[in-house]
Amino acid sequence: MIRRIKLLFLAMLLGLAGCGPGFKPVSPGLDVLIHERLDLIRGKRIGIITNQTAVTRSGVHIVDALHRLPGVTITALFAPEHGIRGERAGGEHIASYVDSVTGITVFSLYGKTRKPTPEMLDSVDVLLFDIQDIGTRFYTFISTMGLAMEAAAERGIPFIVLDRPNPITGAIVEGPVLKPEFKSFVGMYPIPIRHGMTVGELALMINGEGWLPGGLHADLTVIPARGWQRLQWFDQTGLPWIKTSPNIPTLESAILYPGIGLLEGVNISEGRGTDRPFQNIGAPWLEPEKLKKDITNYWTYGLQLEPIEFTPVSIPNVAPHPEYEGRPCRGFRLIINDRNVLRPVSFAIYLLAAAHKYYADSLRFTPGFDRLAGTNTLKQQILEGTPAKEIIASWQRDLNRFKAKRKKYLLYR
Numbered sequence: 365m366i367r368r369i370k371l372l373f374l375a376m377l378l379g380l381a382g383c384g385p386g387f388k389p390v391s392p393g394l395d396v397l398i399h400e401r402l403d404l405i406r407g408k409r410i411g412i413i414t415n416q417t418a419v420t421r422s423g424v425h426i427v428d429a430l431h432r433l434p435g436v437t438i439t440a441l442f443a444p445e446h447g448i449r450g451e452r453a454g455g456e457h458i459a460s461y462v463d464s465v466t467g468i469t470v471f472s473l474y475g476k477t478r479k480p481t482p483e484m485l486d487s488v489d490v491l492l493f494d495i496q497d498i499g500t501r502f503y504t505f506i507s508t509m510g511l512a513m514e515a516a517a518e519r520g521i522p523f524i525v526l527d528r529p530n531p532i533t534g535a536i537v538e539g540p541v542l543k544p545e546f547k548s549f550v551g552m553y554p555i556p557i558r559h560g561m562t563v564g565e566l567a568l569m570i571n572g573e574g575w576l577p578g579g580l581h582a583d584l585t586v587i588p589a590r591g592w593q594r595l596q597w598f599d600q601t602g603l604p605w606i607k608t609s610p611n612i613p614t615l616e617s618a619i620l621y622p623g624i625g626l627l628e629g630v631n632i633s634e635g636r637g638t639d640r641p642f643q644n645i646g647a648p649w650l651e652p653e654k655l656k657k658d659i660t661n662y663w664t665y666g667l668q669l670e671p672i673e674f675t676p677v678s679i680p681n682v683a684p685h686p687e688y689e690g691r692p693c694r695g696f697r698l699i700i701n702d703r704n705v706l707r708p709v710s711f712a713i714y715l716l717a718a719a720h721k722y723y724a725d726s727l728r729f730t731p732g733f734d735r736l737a738g739t740n741t742l743k744q745q746i747l748e749g750t751p752a753k754e755i756i757a758s759w760q761r762d763l764n765r766f767k768a769k770r771k772k773y774l775l776y777r
Contacts, residue, residue, distance in 0.1 A: 388591045389602030390529060390590065390592045390596070390601035390602060390603055391590040391591060392528045392603065393525070393526035393527040393528065393586075393588060394426055394494055395421050396587050396589075398430075398433070402433070404490070404522075405490055405524075408490050409487055410440075411440040411485065412438060412440075412493075412494065413491065413494070414448065415448055415495050416606055417496035417528075417606045418494035418526070427463070428466075431466055438468055439488060441469065442472075442484070443460075443473060444495065444504065459475055460472045479511035479512070479514060479515050480511075480515040481515075485516075488521060489521065490523075491512060491521050492524050492525075493509050494526040495509070495528075495563065496606070498531055498608055498618040499532045500557060500558060500622045501550075501551050501553075501558075501738065502550040503625075507552045510552050510575070510576070511552075513570060513571070513576060514576050514582075522585065523583060523585070524584075524585045525563060527565075527587060527589045529562065529589055529596060529601050530561060531597065531598030532598075532619050533594060533597055534776060536707070537558060537560040537767055538556060538557065538707055539558050540556060540737055540739050541556045542554050542555060542738030543738060543739045550732075550735050553566075553569075556759070557709050557738070559766075559770075560594075560770075561770060561773070562776070565586075565774055565775055567584060588776070592776055593777060598615050598618075610682040610683070611635075611636055611641040613641070617641055617643055619700060619708065621642050623708030623709045623712035624642045624643075624712060629729060629736045630733060631730075632727075633645060633647060633686070633688050633693050634687075636676060636687065637676030637677050637688075637689060638676055640697065644696075645695045645696055646672070646695020647694070648688060648691050648693055650719070650723070651722070652671035652695055655722065656671065658714070658717075659714040666705040667699070670698075670699055671694070672694075672697045674695070675690060710756050713746075714752040717750075717752040721749070729747075741758070
């Protein structure tokens with residue numbers, strides 16, 4: 365009961381965050397750099413790690429905005445997963461190429477190497493990072509940033525993060541904290557699945573906690589987004605939503621991603637190959653009405669489960685050969701009716717616990733599940749039939765430690 369009251373109070377605060385005529389638009393760190401801090405890059409050779417989401421308030425891409433400024437020279441671009449324009453499917457390795465608009469070399473950080481090499485940085489005096497994250501540990505842009513910080517520190521190159529809002533707020537934290545032995549590209553740092561931080565705050569934490577290897581510390585500058593508050597959702601910022609990757613086309617998919625992303629580690633479709641990725645979920649062997657009875661409880665508040673049937677299809681550059689391609693699946697369309705009380709990771713645990721209860725012979729975990737979870741405990745608990753409520757409670761001690769540690773790195777109220 366106490367926990368429910370706390371959640372409802374937080375929901376009330378989150379709901380109030382978008383109200384009132386005095387609510388101010390947010391300016392990303394890119395705008396602040398251009399209008400106030402060009403001294404950091406003028407007269408220097410600039411490398412930029414970025415993608416299609418790095419635009420000014422008026423919608424101009426960072427490369428175009430900086431390329432036209434006098435005294436600013438861009439010598440290298442670096443593409444993360446999904447490429448510099450966000451057109452590549454998740455997991456698809458990309459090669460280095462030349463940007464057709466500016467003629468600048470684009471080095472791939474999602475091909476043979478995921479960390480800038482010394483040769484890539486030969487022409488760089490300062491390295492900028494500007495990518496819109498979605499507040500989830502296994503969204504790989506965080507790992508790209510950390511590896512780039514490491515490379516910059518090794519070369520003594522200043523590293524600047526142009527910060528942007530956490531689109532799913534900076535007030536909600538949930539999920540297991542990653543254990544060091546499960547470190548991978550989908551989770552490099554001991555943070556929970558939904559960390560409630562911006563990339564700028566995470567960069568400060570990575571640097572401050574000594575998480576770069578070999579005792580390295582980057583020469584780090586974070587330029588905060590102006591006007592953002594921790595309680596704000598992205599659609600309350602006044603900024604344009606640009607799909608952050610091919611299968612995160614909307615804010616709703618980003619809100620659900622911390623939980624539904626875990627389904628990529630089991631044989632339940634997370635909706636790739638449909639018109640609503642991370643909002644449609646199912647499998648040929650699921651019976652939605654049976655599962656619905658088990659998971660309509662406190663932790664699914666804020667979410668309406670609509671039983672559906674769907675058939676995943678191959679979508680070039682978005683979802684080539686998705687799970688269950690061409691096979692009818694039964695499951696749910698997830699409809700968010702109160703994002704302030706919704707806890708997607710907790711919902712995913714109830715879903716997986718119910719799926720194991722009814723379909724132990726059908727549900728399969730892939731080797732990647734533990735990497736997504738950041739621990740092997742979660743899978744063990746589900747397979748042992750541990751009640752979902754107990755699984756969620758088992759995270760709380762580590763979450764409290766994380767929240768206490770992160771306080772000194774928070775840039776926004």
